[in-house]
Amino acid sequence: MKILNGKWSAITVPLLSVMLGLFVGGIIMLVSGYNPFVAYAALFNGIFSNTYVLGETIRQMTPLILSGIAVAFAFRTGLFNIGVEGQLLVGWLASVYVGLQFEGLSPFVHIPLAILAAGVAGAIWAFVPGLLKAKYHVHEVITTIMMNYVALHVVNAIIRTYLLAPGERTEEIHQSASLQSAFLESVTDFSRLHYGIIVAIIGAIIMWFLLWKTSTGYELRAVGFNKYASEYAGINVRRNIILSMVVSGAFAGAAGAMEGLGTYGYMTIMPAFTGVGFDGIAVSLLGANSALGVVLAAALFGGLKIGALNMQSVAQVPTQLVEIVIAMIIFFVASSYLIHWISNRVNKRGKI
Amino acid sequence: MDMMQILQIVIPAAIFSAAPLIFTALGGVFSERSGVVNIGLEGLMLMGAFTGALFTYLGEQWGMGAASPWFSLIVAIIIGALFSLIHAVASISLRADQVVSGVALNFLAAGLAIFLVKKIFDAGQTPIIQERIYKTNVPFLSDIPFIGPLFFSNAYYTSYIAIALAVLVWWVIYKTPFGLRLRSVGEHPMAADTMGINVTKMRYVAVMLSGGFAGLGGAVYATSIAGNFSHATISGQGFMALAAMIFGKWHPLGAMGAALFFGLAQSLSITGQQIPGLKEIPEVYLLISPYVLTILALAGLVGRADAPKAIGQPYEKGKR
Numbered sequence: 263m264k265i266l267n268g269k270w271s272a273i274t275v276p277l278l279s280v281m282l283g284l285f286v287g288g289i290i291m292l293v294s295g296y297n298p299f300v301a302y303a304a305l306f307n308g309i310f311s312n313t314y315v316l317g318e319t320i321r322q323m324t325p326l327i328l329s330g331i332a333v334a335f336a337f338r339t340g341l342f343n344i345g346v347e348g349q350l351l352v353g354w355l356a357s358v359y360v361g362l363q364f365e366g367l368s369p370f371v372h373i374p375l376a377i378l379a380a381g382v383a384g385a386i387w388a389f390v391p392g393l394l395k396a397k398y399h400v401h402e403v404i405t406t407i408m409m410n411y412v413a414l415h416v417v418n419a420i421i422r423t424y425l426l427a428p429g430e431r432t433e434e435i436h437q438s439a440s441l442q443s444a445f446l447e448s449v450t451d452f453s454r455l456h457y458g459i460i461v462a463i464i465g466a467i468i469m470w471f472l473l474w475k476t477s478t479g480y481e482l483r484a485v486g487f488n489k490y491a492s493e494y495a496g497i498n499v500r501r502n503i504i505l506s507m508v509v510s511g512a513f514a515g516a517a518g519a520m521e522g523l524g525t526y527g528y529m530t531i532m533p534a535f536t537g538v539g540f541d542g543i544a545v546s547l548l549g550a551n552s553a554l555g556v557v558l559a560a561a562l563f564g565g566l567k568i569g570a571l572n573m574q575s576v577a578q579v580p581t582q583l584v585e586i587v588i589a590m591i592i593f594f595v596a597s598s599y600l601i602h603w604i605s606n607r608v609n610k611r612g613k614i
Numbered sequence: 615m616d617m618m619q620i621l622q623i624v625i626p627a628a629i630f631s632a633a634p635l636i637f638t639a640l641g642g643v644f645s646e647r648s649g650v651v652n653i654g655l656e657g658l659m660l661m662g663a664f665t666g667a668l669f670t671y672l673g674e675q676w677g678m679g680a681a682s683p684w685f686s687l688i689v690a691i692i693i694g695a696l697f698s699l700i701h702a703v704a705s706i707s708l709r710a711d712q713v714v715s716g717v718a719l720n721f722l723a724a725g726l727a728i729f730l731v732k733k734i735f736d737a738g739q740t741p742i743i744q745e746r747i748y749k750t751n752v753p754f755l756s757d758i759p760f761i762g763p764l765f766f767s768n769a770y771y772t773s774y775i776a777i778a779l780a781v782l783v784w785w786v787i788y789k790t791p792f793g794l795r796l797r798s799v800g801e802h803p804m805a806a807d808t809m810g811i812n813v814t815k816m817r818y819v820a821v822m823l824s825g826g827f828a829g830l831g832g833a834v835y836a837t838s839i840a841g842n843f844s845h846a847t848i849s850g851q852g853f854m855a856l857a858a859m860i861f862g863k864w865h866p867l868g869a870m871g872a873a874l875f876f877g878l879a880q881s882l883s884i885t886g887q888q889i890p891g892l893k894e895i896p897e898v899y900l901l902i903s904p905y906v907l908t909i910l911a912l913a914g915l916v917g918r919a920d921a922p923k924a925i926g927q928p929y930e931k932g933k934r
Contacts, residue, residue, distance in 0.1 A: 290729075294729075294730075294733050295733075342713055344653075344713075344717070390909075394909070394912070394913050398912070398913045398914055400909075400912040400913055401912075401921070403651075403653070403713050404856070404857075404860060404908070404912060405909050405912060407653075407853050407856070407857075408853075408857060408905035408906070408908050408909050409905070409909070410853075411850055411853065411854075411902065411905045412902045412905050412906060415898050415901040415902045416898060416902065418898075419896065419897070419898035423896075533846065533849075534846060534849045535849075540717070540720075540721070543714070543717055544718075544721070547714060580728065580729045580732040580733065582724075582725040582726070582728045582729040582732065583725070583729060584725075585721055585722075585724060585725030585729075586722060586725040586726055586729060588721060588725075589718050589719075589721035589722035589725060590718075590722070592714065592717065592718035592721065593700070593704055593710070593715065593718045593722075596704060596708075596710035596711055596714040596715055596718065597704050597708035597709075597710045597715075599708050599709045599710070600708050
């Protein structure tokens with residue numbers, strides 16, 4: 263039971279939680295009259311059986327990596343950014359706007375410019391809660407939730423007023439800003455896989471580098487561990503809180519660019535949230551707020567979401583089962599106290 | 615169009631859209647006053663809306679007639695309270711981060727409700743219910759000049775229940791021993807524990823009350839406004855109720871006032887087109903006003919909103 267505590271717990275607790283989550287999902291299927299074995303087999307096949315679903319899985323995980331990183335980055339400074347969803351929406355809009363407005367640029371200029379615009383938009387959106395937290399001690403959870411809804415309505419209003427094309431959406435972006443790739447599509451049996459995955463991986467590396475290899479990152483993490491001690495050590499806590507939110511928002515905005523420049527190539531008037539930002543919370547928690555963990559967790563959740571489609575067509579189990587499983591995984595990760603408590607009890611008695 | 619006509623459009627619509635928010639915000643007051651953050655209000659409301667639509671439909675099938683929506687409200691309270699137990703167990707007993715647990719509850723509710731709808735009806739939404747909670751004129755009161763047509767005509771009984779409950783909750787929280795204990799657990803759990811109050815039990819009760827109220831709010835939304843349940847039925851009302859609770863400074867009557875105000879903003883965004891002068895204001899300003907106002911309130915620009923002291927912290931006996 264030693265593996266459940268200490269340095270291995272960052273790996274064993276998430277793994278155990280995933281297993282428990284799938285187990286609960288199985289029980290729910292059993293109770294509602296489905297065969298969990300057939301369903302999970304179909305789910306698994308739906309992720310790996312051919313290059314098309316594999317391409318779709320990677321496409322699905324692309325924005326999840328970036329939104330997961332956004333949540334994880336803020337978490338490291340002790341901040342809970344629930345506003346990734348809103349930051350993602352403004353980033354999506356900004357990337358599409360740049361993709362539409364500039365013409366005749368080389369893709370090597372246009373794509374980075376569009377992603378940068380998305381990052382800046384997301385950063386500005388996250389700056390507001392960061393500033394309020396640093397200056398007025400307003401809890402960022404509430405402000406980021408409120409900013410999500412402001413983003414949703416504002417983005418829709420901007421599209422409706424300035425960028426409307428037939429079909430309740432914007433025009434298609436210029437080819438020079440697009441991350442879509444005929445090559446990647448053809449090798450994956452015409453999935454919607456695009457170059458965004460490279461951007462996402464670069465994002466994960468940037469997060470790791472910023473947090474662990476720079477003195478700024480050291481300060482950010484120090485504030486996350488103990489604000490008061492950091493203040494005493496001469497770290498400017500307020501500045502780091504704002505910085506952390508801004509960087510987190512930039513990652514979230516880039517996640518929006520993946521949808522805008524990659525998967526869709528345009529933006530629709532959103533009737534509701536995309537859910538990618540909220541999934542980022544799950545990804546970050548399961549990934550223990552580390553860059554590598556986030557990539558792995560995004561792969562798992564992206565896979566589950568794509569595999570769910572096959573599960574529905576083969577075993578008739580509604581795709582929502584996967585959402586239930588993801589929710590249960592979060593509960594188990596968040597309640598890791600239970601796992602630690604059990605292992606401590608066992609250790610104390612001297613058994614195992 | 616004179617003033618009276620404008621008010622007659624706006625005020626009943628505001629009260630009408632505010633009712634589900636009032637119920638849910640009152641639930642939030644219970645939970646957060648006891649020191650447990652409840653981001654899960656959205657999910658609880660969603661389960662309530664699902665239960666409301668489902669059991670009204672079942673009630674119709676079972677021949678309950680006009681009583682079916684009222685029957686569904688009671689079931690929704692029970693389901694909401696039971697569903698909130700998950701949040702209670704995770705955040706109180708297992709010391710999970712209360713915000714994380716609330717987020718997970720929202721995920722779970724969204725997944726579970728649609729999963730069950732697909733399982734039961736083999737479709738993405740429940741059938742449209744026939745027996746809805748309809749508008750009525752309150753006998754006698756609606757005949758009062760001026761006030762009658764504004765506040766007692768074309769209204770839903772659920773709106774009056776919401777307002778009456780707000781007063782009741784205020785009385786419970788501020789005038790009863792139970793309320794004093796509830797607040798003390800949220801302000802200083804260790805002191806409360808020393809005085810012999812069972813912190814864990816109080817918090818469980820508070821979270822389950824919030825679940826019941828939010829379930830009721832969701833069911834009222836489904837049976838009076840939506841008429842069925844789909845994935846889009848509850849999209850942000852729970853968070854708006856959370857905003858109302860904060861804007862109302864964690865006070866039942868404040869939360870009710872804020873919910874009424876947010877209801878007004880919502881109804882203006884819909885009915886604004888009929889009113890001269892409001893036509894020129896883009897709809898988006900009305901849509902975002904509840905959220906912007908809440909942010910301003912939290913920043914201390916529209917009065918100071920202070921949360922209960924011990925909010926968000928799990929209570930560990932013997933911890934210094």
